[in-house]
Amino acid sequence: MRSSLFYYLILPLVLLQICSNLATAGSTVRFLPGFEGPLPFELETGYIGVEESEDVQLFYYFVKSESIPETDPLVLWLSGGNCCTSFSGLAYQIGPIKFEEVLYNGTLPKLLLNPYSWTKLVSIIFVDLPVASGFSYARTAKASQSTVSQACNQAYEFLRKWLVDHPEFISSPVYIGGDSKAGIRVPIVTQLISDGNEVGIEPHIYLKGYILGNPVTTPGDGNYAIQFTHGMGLISDELYESLKLSCKGEYQNIDPSNALCLQNMQAYNQASNHFSASFVLLYFEKLVTIQLLSNINKAHILEPDCPYASPKPNNLFIGRRSTIQVFCEKTRELKIQELAAPFTCRMDGYRLVYHWANDESVQKALHVRKESIGEWIRCNCRYPYIRNIGNSLPYHANLSIRGYRSLIYSGDHDMIVPHFGTQAWIKSLNYSIIDDWRQWILQGQVAGYTRTYANKMTFATGGGHIAPEYKPAECQAMFERWISHQPL
Ligand SMILES: *[C@@H]1O[C@H](CO)[C@@H](O)[C@H](O)[C@H]1NC(C)=O
Ligand SMILES: *[C@@H]1O[C@H](CO)[C@@H](O)[C@H](O)[C@H]1NC(C)=O
Ligand SMILES: *[C@@H]1O[C@H](CO)[C@@H](O)[C@H](O)[C@H]1NC(C)=O
Numbered sequence: 001m002r003s004s005l006f007y008y009l010i011l012p013l014v015l016l017q018i019c020s021n022l023a024t025a026g027s028t029v030r031f032l033p034g035f036e037g038p039l040p041f042e043l044e045t046g047y048i049g050v051e052e053s054e055d056v057q058l059f060y061y062f063v064k065s066e067s068i069p070e071t072d073p074l075v076l077w078l079s080g081g082n083c084c085t086s087f088s089g090l091a092y093q094i095g096p097i098k099f100e101e102v103l104y105n106g107t108l109p110k111l112l113l114n115p116y117s118w119t120k121l122v123s124i125i126f127v128d129l130p131v132a133s134g135f136s137y138a139r140t141a142k143a144s145q146s147t148v149s150q151a152c153n154q155a156y157e158f159l160r161k162w163l164v165d166h167p168e169f170i171s172s173p174v175y176i177g178g179d180s181k182a183g184i185r186v187p188i189v190t191q192l193i194s195d196g197n198e199v200g201i202e203p204h205i206y207l208k209g210y211i212l213g214n215p216v217t218t219p220g221d222g223n224y225a226i227q228f229t230h231g232m233g234l235i236s237d238e239l240y241e242s243l244k245l246s247c248k249g250e251y252q253n254i255d256p257s258n259a260l261c262l263q264n265m266q267a268y269n270q271a272s273n274h275f276s277a278s279f280v281l282l283y284f285e286k287l288v289t290i291q292l293l294s295n296i297n298k299a300h301i302l303e304p305d306c307p308y309a310s311p312k313p314n315n316l317f318i319g320r321r322s323t324i325q326v327f328c329e330k331t332r333e334l335k336i337q338e339l340a341a342p343f344t345c346r347m348d349g350y351r352l353v354y355h356w357a358n359d360e361s362v363q364k365a366l367h368v369r370k371e372s373i374g375e376w377i378r379c380n381c382r383y384p385y386i387r388n389i390g391n392s393l394p395y396h397a398n399l400s401i402r403g404y405r406s407l408i409y410s411g412d413h414d415m416i417v418p419h420f421g422t423q424a425w426i427k428s429l430n431y432s433i434i435d436d437w438r439q440w441i442l443q444g445q446v447a448g449y450t451r452t453y454a455n456k457m458t459f460a461t462g463g464g465h466i467a468p469e470y471k472p473a474e475c476q477a478m479f480e481r482w483i484s485h486q487p488l
Contacts, residue, residue: 025165026062027367032097034356035111041066041096041119045366047136048165050157055143057372058127058158059135061090065123073122073208073483074172076159078129078189080180080214080466083381085134086126091353093179093468094118094475095126099352108359109352116472118479123169125162129155129185132383137372144383151385152188156196163203173208175483179466180417183215184387187395194402209405209456211479214417214465217425218391222252224421226268231420232301232413235271243268298415300464353378393425400429400455407458407482409475412448414465423459431455440478440488447474450488460488 026046030038042064047057065072077094079086091097096117100110118124128134130151131144138144146154155176163170176193178186190210197204230240247254247261254261297303356362357376374382399406408426410419431453439446440460448462448471460478463471481488 078178078182083133084379116476147386156192177211179213187392221421228418405456411463411467412461
């Protein structure tokens, strides 16, 4: 009796287990340098090959839900920026670990647990996409180039293959999520999956909806920075009225013959007190724009300002971080001496990851293929990445018609993608309001404001750019309510 049970029930299960293990592209990570002891959550990393001959190797970090992974939703997370690693999502925003906030002193930065991880509720695949970002890489020169549309197709192929490799998640409800510039890619990927499901592409993906934070959506988003600065009291009423009259809502591509608008914009830049001073440096034949935000921190206008290095144009800055890093560290040193504080701003925290991710022991622990990358860069396009789609609004409209749920949240202190712009494009969809503008509360305190529309679209405010970096507890609660179909 016992032996027949073994042969008919247990042995096939064991074999299935072995076979499914063999098919898996990823490897389990039990320890991470910088984190004390074994990881108290399940982390898997790996590569999935996409495109012709799998010449594009996309790296991912998969964190299994710490709740009920068998039935919890599965989220595919795309990071913002043009070529930013999804590790930003994992270690700075919604993932289970974060860096200890101390200045780098020569030893490997330490990792701590993030109690507000969204992986307490869902499983998340953080994928380095496009191919130019993070640990993802290409095997040929041709495969190293991509466009937004290609990157989106690759995300869809990636997810199909990942699910085939992980059959235990094949019936999980799936959401696509991302923030900032992923505001263009997320709705496109969601639509590709929906289209694929409709024509019977296997495996069928149980797509439920999408989640976007501070999403770049239309080319006009940036125009709302003016309304934002006025709403936040950074410019005078008179200047705002004059700007509106003279520029007629277009503050980005100003008609050079519109002298009054130009003059007002100059006043705006001055009144808002040297938002940014950009200068171009030529380092080792590489053109680099260094932007110093001297007063207002655009990511969160109430936060201290930090020097910010932005290499431009992207593809001219290849590989080495050191010149920029050295420059930044020098600038920081000056600031730190001025302020005499041990840890003055988030930028210091952002820099820790360079020291961590470029450490050999870390790359080994993450099962990174040695030949795959040069220096690891958090946000930089090592290869050409062409932004051939700059407006995702038509995709939102399509997805809502098809009945997918969406959560759109805006850090309301974010000046990079101001919430006024997000509200304007949502309004342009003409959805009726189901639950009108109201506070949403966490532990007796106002966490932000929300409005629910027909077509299962929920809008919420609170925080900066990116919201969970500033309001981790609130954002986790917001996500928990939304993912479990509760009102915010
Ligand atoms: C750097 O700081 C860490 C605390 O984060 C400490 O453990 C370590 O000893 C320090 N290293 C040096 C070289 O000062
Ligand atoms: C929206 O859906 C329609 C019908 O499926 C399709 O023809 C159209 O191309 C879609 N729009 C975009 C921007 O993909
Ligand atoms: C929304 O309504 C306005 C005004 O009625 C109209 O011009 C616009 O085309 C509508 N937009 C959509 C997406 O239906």
